[in-house]
Amino acid sequence: MSILRTPRLLPALLLGAFVLPLGLSGCSFSFGSNPTISADDFARQVGDAVVEQLKVPRPIVDCGDDPIDVVEGKVVHCDFSAEDDPTAIYDSQTTISDVHGSDFHIDTKIDDAPKAG
Numbered sequence: 001m002s003i004l005r006t007p008r009l010l011p012a013l014l015l016g017a018f019v020l021p022l023g024l025s026g027c028s029f030s031f032g033s034n035p036t037i038s039a040d041d042f043a044r045q046v047g048d049a050v051v052e053q054l055k056v057p058r059p060i061v062d063c064g065d066d067p068i069d070v071v072e073g074k075v076v077h078c079d080f081s082a083e084d085d086p087t088a089i090y091d092s093q094t095t096i097s098d099v100h101g102s103d104f105h106i107d108t109k110i111d112d113a114p115k116a117g
Helices: 009-014 039-054
Strands: 018-025 060-062 075-082 085-100 103-110
Touching: 039 060, 039 075, 039 085, 039 103
Parallel strands: none
Antiparallel strands: 018 103, 060 075, 075 085, 085 103
8 A cells, every 4th residue: 555645644544544563662661560651652652653654744642541551462542633633533553563671563553534423
């Protein structure tokens, strides 16, 4: 699938779902039974991947409030919207893989249609 390069996030989202793979190092981790990352740091890294790979303005990404376990195969749902239309909210699924300590890989798929209001 070719990636449309557009100055706005929503037109790219409306053309279809896309997957963004990216290897990351966690920002603020805590280690217990499973390493965790704050939802805000995770959302920031997912947003960074969108900006870097699609060359679009930074989206608004909300991954909730609870710390996220960084474990192989974990799927995290985050909400995406654009600064110019924050009422159109898209669901995304980010899968965590290749976990090695605080380093991990994410693949993010953003739905091609906004959530029903």
